[in-house]
Structures are given as structure tokens and as C-alpha cells.
Amino acid sequence: MLYNSYMLLTYQYKLKPTPEQVVTLETWGELLRRHYNYALGQRLDWLSRTRSQIDRCSLVCEPIGEIPDKTDYYTQASDLKQTKELFPDYKNIYADCQQQNLMRLDSCWKRWLIPDKNGKRGGRPRFKKRGDICSFTFPRVNSPKAGAHLTGKTLKLSKIGEIEVILHRPIPDGFEIKQATILRKADGWYVSFSLEDKTVPYEVPIDEIKTATGIDVGLEKFLTTADGQSIEVPQYYRKAQATLARRASKLARKTKGSKNYQKQANKVARLHLHVARQRKEFHYQVAHWLANSYDLIIFENLNIKGLARTRLAKSILDVAWGAFLQIMQAVAVKRGKHTRGVDPRGTSINCSGCGERVEKTLAVRVHSCSCGLVIDRDWNSALNLRQRGLGVSRQVLQAGEPRQRTGSPSGATRVLKHGSVGLPIPGCGGYLDASPVKQQVSFVNLRCSRYIACN
Template identity: 80%
Template sequence: MLLTYQFKLNPTPEQVVILETWGELLRRHWNYALGERLDWLRRTRSQIDRCSLVSEPIGEIPDKPDYYTQASNLKQTKELFADYKNIYADCQQQNLMRLDKAWKRWLIPDKKGKRGGKPRFKKRGDISSFTFPRVNSLKAGAHLTGNILKLSKIGEIEVILHRPIPDGFEIKQATILNKADGWYVSFSLEDKTVPELLPIDEIKTATGIDVGLEKFLTTAEGQSIEVPQYYRKAQSTLARQQRKLARKVKGSKNYCKQANKVALTHLHVARQRKEFHYQVAHWLVNSYDLIVFENLNIRGLARTRLGKSILDVAWGAFLQIMEAVAVRRGKHTTGVDPRGTSINCSSCGERVEKTLSVRVHSCSCGLVIDRDWNSALNLLKRGSVGLPIPGCGGLDVSQPVKQQVSYVNLRCSRYTACS
């Protein structure tokens, strides 16, 4: 299993200039390589007797560009532009690999028939990271010794190791990236001690989670977590910073300073949200052996009038974090179809039609519970079919038919167990 540990760097002013120069040169090379691919595509996408001579250039059609042909041209690039000789060769190759992956995601659909967006030309500052694919090996361009990271053609940079790299982990690659508050390095670590998944017959606790906007999630036991709304709370501060930015002369030093303040606000919100996701994920994985969630079309839901709130809670990012935490603990997660989970009664199975504004599920069988709780119970039913889990068939007859959802107050660290 590959893990990513990110640490803050403390480069000198001279090294900052070199890092920024590398990003700019790699951006130009990305744009040139992308232009080659798009030029070939425009010339070969229609039959030769039907090609428009007005919108398309005429002449000899170039060979199809791919990663290997463009990587072989790096030597010629360094002869024409001497600045590229100062960039470590593996970083330039990794830059072309990124473009090749983006190109294939756009043209070649995946197993589900979906494709990625069209690769775009990068503006100044868009490429703010580059990768050293080998670390601490014989021909590696990056070597980590203690808290000193030695990069080829850049020099030694101090790394602020706020947590130690575990023993037995092998550093596979290092990515240098620029954020609003400075430079960072992300180490890709290979962990060969990942525990095996818990056997199915040993699963003792299971739950279903229903995510929402009124409550971040509700479990099948009736526990709920409130939505923190980090972006909503920061909107007034962000609007004030953006108004100040609009009054600055674009491209001036004051404009750049104010733009960095706006970026810092966004970065703070993103870090708050990520920390919250890790806290909830660790709490769930510590409490249950099996977690059943709903496979939502989050991209489609984000296009509705509730798009801002949906993107603020970031269900997709949370589910990815929860699945990664579960794998490291040897726990199970599974996604099920969410259709009908909030309409069907978890006790008798009867359909109880209700609008989105109705937050209480009231069935003719006498069951009156929170709408999200009812949905979580249905999710648990669907995800635990065939599993030897007691008490997963909805509410027991001995339980009262009117209950209230209890809220969980999370106060835990990302790396410690939640109570």
C-alpha cells in the first residue's frame, strides 16, 4: 500500500527562485507538448478529401506524438533552450507522463465508459509541482538524510519533520509543490505491513451511513454528526478579501500580496474540512467492522441549486478518506444503490412518499423516526445481505417506535483513536 506523508520545506531565497524557474519552464514544455498532440489530432480527425482548408493547416501530416516520441525530443529541447539543461531530466519526463495520462483519460473511456476532461494549456503559475521518481537510490535525484533533503541541481533543503517516517517504510518518490503558505514535499511511502481484511465470518459490528446537508451523516444506530459548514462560515472573510483584490492593479506587487491572502483563506478552509473528514473516518472505523455507504452521483448533484452546500461538505473526499483508513485497519466498506432508501420503511418495507422538506419518516406500521436514520437502516440492510450480522434487519420489535437522533461530538486527533 502506498501512503503519502507531506512535510514543510524551508528553502533559501536562492532556492525559491530555482524552484519557481523550474515550474515556469515545465509549464512552457507542457504547453508545447500539448500543442503537438492537438495539432496532430486536428489534422487527422477527418478524411483527407473532406478536411477544411480554411480552418486547418495544409502540408505534411506529422507522426502521432506520444510519451516516447516527446521524451526522445528532450535532448533537442536542451540544445535549443539552454535553460532546460538546469532541470533534472527525470522531472521533465514525469511532466510528460502527467500529460500522457491526462491525454489518455480524455480520449480513452474507462470501464464504466466515462472519460476525463480535455487537457488544457497552463497559465503562469498553474504548474506548481514536479516529481523526483526515485529517492535514496543509486541514481536518484533526491536523497533524504535526517531532516535534510538533497535535490539534484537545487541543493540541500531543510525539511520540517513534524512526524517521523515509520521504520520499514520505503520512500518511492518525492513531489515538490508550492502552496499559498510555502513549499512542501510529499513523500510516497510503500507500506508492506498492511493488515489483511477481517474475515467475513468475524464481522461483529456493522452500520450504514446516510450523508446529507442538514446532518453530515447519520448512522444506523441513530447517531448523527452536524455539518461544520467551513466554507459558509468563511464566506464573509473571503468576500472582503476578494473585494480588496478587485481594487488592486492587476500584476502589481500589491495585487500579488492580496491574491496570496485570498489563496490562504481557501487553503485554511480546505485544511479544516480535511481534518474533520479524518476525525469522522477514524471514529467510524474504530467503531465498526463494516461500513455501508450510498453510491451517490455527487458530480450530478453539484449541478443543482444546492451545489455550493454539496461541494462544501465534500462527500466524495470523505468517502475516499474513509475507505483508505478502513484498508489500513483491515475493516470493510461497501457502497450500495441509494435509490428508495429514504422512501422505503426500514421496518415493514412499505413505500412512504415524502418531499425533501419532510425530515421525519412516519409509516402506517407505527414507525416514526428521523428520515436520515431510516435511510441508514435501509442502507445497512442492502449492504449486509448474506452476512452473519445480528440486528441488521431494521428496528427490533422491542425497540420504541418514536426515537430522536443523538448527535456525536467529535474531539479526536487524526492519528489517534476516537472515543
């Protein structure tokens, strides 16, 4: 079997630091936050003093004074020695962690000033409030000059000491630990290992693709496949909303900054963390189910940010379509499967049997066409997505686009050799039957099960 060059995976484990180590970790986070803010202030000051040309000034205001030299990562990293002389507390922080902190700022700065290939830029970097920086990175692990060493169930960090790690799953053989990130969550401290895997298989060969489906995501049903199978929306946030409101109400009655306030704020944060973990686990279950069932998964490229500005914002953010699609594409790459995103316009209106436009509002949940096809609205959309995805693949191949062989989720798609890839195109009756019949959508109940990310 052929394999890709490598893939980076992240395994996260719970830490059990001592009370003294917790104080050290929190001190590091606070000092790195202050250094981050100071470095950001340097960059903003340089930008404000150099944004006007030398022969003209702003009509509003213009800073007066000596124009400083350009500030970037290299100049700020060279000033770390002076920072330690002026503030001796920074001598207790591992040097690589301070450099990684400046690299984070440099990355945010470049995303703000330099547009990407689509012409979009990130937001302006903000000053961090107390507690905002709750993670720091050791860029090298288990190497001679590394600041972090993992031996069995013990993680030894430079200038911190040995911390017990709860290895709930072993690190697979052949995986190399590239870096370790120590982070704090509402329920304690964690370590995230970035692993390099050099045995990730290529996608299934084109001639061997036998199953393909289109998935239509929604709010009434989480998704519907072209086979007519649907998964119900779990609504984790909606179910926890009443409990969250009670805890938030108790928090509002506490004196801000007191110990009781901090305890209640932690309870609210832990509930939010629990909801996020439930949603993520559900997304992984669905993604693994799709990757096990199909060789090619076709989804719709939705403008989720735009949809989240409507009256349905809370429900849309609760299902988290964007996070699910990212997880699904990553799982598909690790399993050697194909994914493709297509334009969703018209998929709910056009008939999957005859192609005729059947106008209907969102309240109408059944697609009924003059050709005799009567099926669920989401099922009809999933069938259209599959047909459109297979048709786009045929057009791309005819245009002569080279095949992609990459391990990233964005490059997980591959040009199909034929439009249908040996699959029967559904007629008015559904997947295999060409006679018009009334069909109902079946629901797939996903039970909680464990999936290993390296599968």
C-alpha cells in the same frame, strides 16, 4: 496475521528553502510549464492534421502541409536533448523531472482519447497559464542514481541543494520512499513522499465481522449511522464566507499585476487553503471514528456531480461527500475493515420496519409509518442502507462471485458469508427493540484530535 502485497501512502512535509532556492524552484516550474504547453501543441497539431481520412476533407477547414509523424511520450522524450541544445536553461533542470512532466501530459492525453472501463473520458488537456504548474517530481529517492536523498531532516535535491524538512511525524520503519514531489502552496513549499508499505493487513475475516452500519449523508446532519448517532455539519466554507468576501473585495480594488495585488491574492488563497484543511481534517476524524466503531460500513452511491448542479450546490460542495467517501474507504482498507456502496433509491421513502412506502418531501424530517415506527428521516435511511447492503452481499455470494483480496479502496469490499453476518436486523423499534417507539437521534461531538495515517 496475513498481509496484502503493498499499499502506497503519501506523507507531506513543509520545506524551508532559502531565497535563492525559492527562485530556482519557481524557475523550474515556469520552464516546465512552457515545455508542457509546447508538447501539448505538438500533440494537438498532429491530431488536427490526421483526423480526416486521406480521400476526404472537412467541410469547415483542414490544415494544409506535411503530415507529421505520430507524437507520443517516447518521441517527445527523445527530443529533450535537442530542447536543451536550443534552450540552455533546461540543462539546469534534472532530467527525470522533465520526463515526469511529459508523463503527466501523456496521462492527461490518454484519459481524453481512451475511455475507461465505464466508457467515460476525461476533458481535453488545456494549456497552462503562468503559475499553473507549481510541482515537479523526482521519481527516485535514496537510490544510487536518485535525484533526491533524504537524510534525517535534510532533503538534498539534484541541482538545487540541501533543503531543511520539517518532519512533524517520523516516517515509519519498514516504509520505502518511492518518489518525492515538490509542490508550492499558498503558504510555502512542501514535499510529498510516496511511501510503499508492505505490512497492510487483510480485511477482517468474514466470520469475525460483528458490527455493521449504514451511513446516510446529508446537509442538515453530515451523516447518520444505523445506530442513531449523528454528526453535525461543520460548514467551514459558510463560516469563512464573510471573511472571504471582504478579502476578495479588497483584491478587486487593487491594480492587477501589482505587488499589492499579489499580496492580497495570497491572503485569499491562504484562506481557501485553511478551509480545505479544516474540511479534510474533519473527514479524517469521522473516517477513523467509523473504522474504530464498525467492521463493515455501508454507504450510498450518490450522483454527487448531478446533485451539485442544483440550488444546493454550495452546501453540497461545502460538505464534500465525495472526498469523504474516498478517505473513508482508504482508512477502512488500512485498518482492515470492509466498505460497500449500495443504490440509495428509495432508502428515505421505504420504512425500515415494515418496508411500506411512505411518501414525503424533503421538508419532512421525521419518518412516521402506519406500523407505528416514528424516527428521524436520516436514521430510517441509514437502517435501510444497512439492510440493503447486507442483502446485496448475500445475493452476490449466492451468485458465486469470487472473494476479492486487494489493497485498493475500490476493492476494499468482501463478499459476506451470510446476509446478516450474525447481526440482529432492526425492527420497528430500532436496532434491538421490536416494539414501535418514538426515538430521537443522538449527536456525536467530535473534538479535534490527531490521527496517524499509518494506524
